[in-house]
Amino acid sequence: MKDAITIMPTEDIAGCGPLLPGGRGAKIPLRQQVFQFVRGNGTAARTDITRALDISAGSATTITADLISAGVLREIATPGRENGRGRPPVALQIVPDVAHVIGIKLSYEKHTAVLTDFAGNIVADVAIGTGLKRRSLPQFLDEITSLIAQVLVAANMTIGQIKAIGIGLPGIIDHASGRIVWSALLQDRNEDLRGAFAKRFPMPLYLDNDANLLTLAELWFGAGRTMRDFAVVTIENGVGMGLVIDNRLYRGTHGMGLELGHTKVHLDGALCRCGQRGCLEAYLADYALAREATTALELPFKALAPPGEILNTLFQDAKAGNSAAQTIFRRAGRYLSVGLSNVVQLFDPPLIILSGERMQYDYLYAEEVFDEMQKLVLSEGRKPCQIAIHAWGDLVWARGATALALSALTDTMIGGEEPV
Amino acid sequence: MKDAITIMPTEDIAGCGPLLPGGRGAKIPLRQQVFQFVRGNGTAARTDITRALDISAGSATTITADLISAGVLREIATPGRENGRGRPPVALQIVPDVAHVIGIKLSYEKHTAVLTDFAGNIVADVAIGTGLKRRSLPQFLDEITSLIAQVLVAANMTIGQIKAIGIGLPGIIDHASGRIVWSALLQDRNEDLRGAFAKRFPMPLYLDNDANLLTLAELWFGAGRTMRDFAVVTIENGVGMGLVIDNRLYRGTHGMGLELGHTKVHLDGALCRCGQRGCLEAYLADYALAREATTALELPFKALAPPGEILNTLFQDAKAGNSAAQTIFRRAGRYLSVGLSNVVQLFDPPLIILSGERMQYDYLYAEEVFDEMQKLVLSEGRKPCQIAIHAWGDLVWARGATALALSALTDTMIGGEEPV
DNA sequence: CTTATTTATTTCAGTTTGTAAAATAAAAAA
DNA sequence: TTTTTTATTTTACAAACTGAAATAAATAAG
Numbered sequence: 051m052k053d054a055i056t057i058m059p060t061e062d063i064a065g066c067g068p069l070l071p072g073g074r075g076a077k078i079p080l081r082q083q084v085f086q087f088v089r090g091n092g093t094a095a096r097t098d099i100t101r102a103l104d105i106s107a108g109s110a111t112t113i114t115a116d117l118i119s120a121g122v123l124r125e126i127a128t129p130g131r132e133n134g135r136g137r138p139p140v141a142l143q144i145v146p147d148v149a150h151v152i153g154i155k156l157s158y159e160k161h162t163a164v165l166t167d168f169a170g171n172i173v174a175d176v177a178i179g180t181g182l183k184r185r186s187l188p189q190f191l192d193e194i195t196s197l198i199a200q201v202l203v204a205a206n207m208t209i210g211q212i213k214a215i216g217i218g219l220p221g222i223i224d225h226a227s228g229r230i231v232w233s234a235l236l237q238d239r240n241e242d243l244r245g246a247f248a249k250r251f252p253m254p255l256y257l258d259n260d261a262n263l264l265t266l267a268e269l270w271f272g273a274g275r276t277m278r279d280f281a282v283v284t285i286e287n288g289v290g291m292g293l294v295i296d297n298r299l300y301r302g303t304h305g306m307g308l309e310l311g312h313t314k315v316h317l318d319g320a321l322c323r324c325g326q327r328g329c330l331e332a333y334l335a336d337y338a339l340a341r342e343a344t345t346a347l348e349l350p351f352k353a354l355a356p357p358g359e360i361l362n363t364l365f366q367d368a369k370a371g372n373s374a375a376q377t378i379f380r381r382a383g384r385y386l387s388v389g390l391s392n393v394v395q396l397f398d399p400p401l402i403i404l405s406g407e408r409m410q411y412d413y414l415y416a417e418e419v420f421d422e423m424q425k426l427v428l429s430e431g432r433k434p435c436q437i438a439i440h441a442w443g444d445l446v447w448a449r450g451a452t453a454l455a456l457s458a459l460t461d462t463m464i465g466g467e468e469p470v
Numbered sequence: 471m472k473d474a475i476t477i478m479p480t481e482d483i484a485g486c487g488p489l490l491p492g493g494r495g496a497k498i499p500l501r502q503q504v505f506q507f508v509r510g511n512g513t514a515a516r517t518d519i520t521r522a523l524d525i526s527a528g529s530a531t532t533i534t535a536d537l538i539s540a541g542v543l544r545e546i547a548t549p550g551r552e553n554g555r556g557r558p559p560v561a562l563q564i565v566p567d568v569a570h571v572i573g574i575k576l577s578y579e580k581h582t583a584v585l586t587d588f589a590g591n592i593v594a595d596v597a598i599g600t601g602l603k604r605r606s607l608p609q610f611l612d613e614i615t616s617l618i619a620q621v622l623v624a625a626n627m628t629i630g631q632i633k634a635i636g637i638g639l640p641g642i643i644d645h646a647s648g649r650i651v652w653s654a655l656l657q658d659r660n661e662d663l664r665g666a667f668a669k670r671f672p673m674p675l676y677l678d679n680d681a682n683l684l685t686l687a688e689l690w691f692g693a694g695r696t697m698r699d700f701a702v703v704t705i706e707n708g709v710g711m712g713l714v715i716d717n718r719l720y721r722g723t724h725g726m727g728l729e730l731g732h733t734k735v736h737l738d739g740a741l742c743r744c745g746q747r748g749c750l751e752a753y754l755a756d757y758a759l760a761r762e763a764t765t766a767l768e769l770p771f772k773a774l775a776p777p778g779e780i781l782n783t784l785f786q787d788a789k790a791g792n793s794a795a796q797t798i799f800r801r802a803g804r805y806l807s808v809g810l811s812n813v814v815q816l817f818d819p820p821l822i823i824l825s826g827e828r829m830q831y832d833y834l835y836a837e838e839v840f841d842e843m844q845k846l847v848l849s850e851g852r853k854p855c856q857i858a859i860h861a862w863g864d865l866v867w868a869r870g871a872t873a874l875a876l877s878a879l880t881d882t883m884i885g886g887e888e889p890v
Numbered sequence: 891c892t893t894a895t896t897t898a899t900t901t902c903a904g905t906t907t908g909t910a911a912a913a914t915a916a917a918a919a920a
Numbered sequence: 921t922t923t924t925t926t927a928t929t930t931t932a933c934a935a936a937c938t939g940a941a942a943t944a945a946a947t948a949a950g
Contacts, residue, residue, distance in 0.1 A: 112900095
């Protein structure tokens, strides 16, 4: 079973964006396919395009000429080949400073922002802490404005150079309308962030929830680039999930599906912060573990200690051999197996990426957990689902947000539809 | 909440097949769109096509002329309009006897077959009982051959007129390769039914599992025709599920997802016939209820009584006020709530169709069950998921199989890809 | 140094799949 | 009859490609 688990390196590859064309048989115009291919590979010659996309050489010439005259593509000098016979290919690349975008992740304790160029290269990033618990929309906008200002200073750029902004936050977000249906960060519900943003800034704003941001980050910069279908599961404050089908993010019909954390794994089970009982999250999320920890470790009741700290103590204790602490992790691990097996059973992805910042508790991500997961799955004739563990830096989310902005921006600049 | 539940009539509408074009922005050729539109509506004039598909009148002329000369479409005399002003539209329809298909459902106690024309009209149907438990592939093929022969006799047709055959059966079926990875109907696993079939019959064979058949039936003939996305859940021998996304059947990556019956709803819970514990099916399927019934009703241990009979007794007892019997249904109902809420939580469909032959136990399909389901779902800003209960006759499955055959046949006759 | 060979790119004459607008057809109303 | 209205057909033309021949730019061979 061990070979079914991969610990992913935090590699640094050229190019960004999905490397496969979108939806089955979907005939997106060659213009976009070419653009995405070049962006995906960093640089590419016309022949590469011809071969990779299986189009005629004539089309490659016409389309690249078109994109070059549109200013989004350019030829670059190649560092002389070593063993070439015929006419040398001339490499093309995205013109990086045609446009820039900012991606923002808003969270409970820290907000981050990343500024990238049109080719997806990071130009600058900033992080700010926040003391606020729940904010009004104007306060929220002030925080966003401040983040934008800071990252512009760090990049030594002006707001006019930013052509799109992507924002992600936990909660129920309506991607299509740009409204925040509900979020623990805000005082009120159903706030029209896009509308309010438009009164302060000229460029378009794209919103999504944080799990989708992470999934997008995997699709654009991570393990999912070469995968047509995969699922992403993340355990942080809650248990989040994202799904890519046919190289595009699947958001559910109303854009509020994939709430893995609130699927029920026990009738009348443990209490979840959503008010329900038996949610997967109530066995796995940091607050759930912290809750048990206060009992098991006979900690003094401290309402003020952040769950993160309690968990670290708990983890140290477990490592040191405290069997109560170990039980807590072990039970959580079993529930993780159940949750993952349900994902496999329903979505049948070839790969599940466990992704996020806090992929650290070995007890949760132990081989036995994945072994048990595979056992819980009907395995008649099934290829076992691969599991990849991907620990990113804390900029993942914001990078995902830049992907959101970039893909929308590409839509408007190249025309037509892109596989977000 | 009551308005969120619909009991569907078994209507009889003209036309068949999905009424909406496939995948988002998917540019399927107009030729196919036109064909599907006419088939979907039963009859349609060129103007209807022009307006509905938003194409130019010229294209309508060209394409219909093309389809007419290909022999798949024809003009029919219209029964004079009542209040028409201008030139009367001339109606077009699919030529029904260009081709015929047979759809077959193979099951534990009964096999059914339906023969339809190219427009999807039923020409004949047959059902045969079967005493066999587990068969060899040759025995299986003999049964299929016999069904085909009988339905041909009933329709007074010859095998040469059949251009495609669709077959569905419970188990793990590889739709793409036409192999039966595993089925309780067969002795051996990984049998190449398509290959074996090809040695006896000249026409192509399309295979799928029974839950997908039912979903296809809803998409082609039932409640799903006007829905872009919906889920189908069926409770029979097991708990099955199907999903339509963007007007096409979603099969999971390896074509073996959507095993709702084997998602876990209880760690170390009730024993399922799959060998695992805590599967949803172990609380809901007929064998699970029958298992409890033998305890509660203090029935003599009868290994021979079929679950259906035991269940009927149980149901009568519950109706008569036996509280043990009622508890059994009530618990099953609660688990159904949990299963459905998990479906909503993960897939977020606007509609779940509870479909199948045996939608009869009011205790399971009571309003309270759906009420509880809605309560189990995170409902912040969410439109409540509609529930429709659709009790079909026992030909549903075989009709779904004809849809499988018809859609593949259309592919080859009209060219290109269809949203199966 | 010149010529062949090889590989990359461009040019150019179709083809396919549509559209838009004018022309034609067929009916009811004036 | 003539007008009006709606349906269908015709015709010219555009967009997005393809395939094959022509051209470019390099190395290898003589």
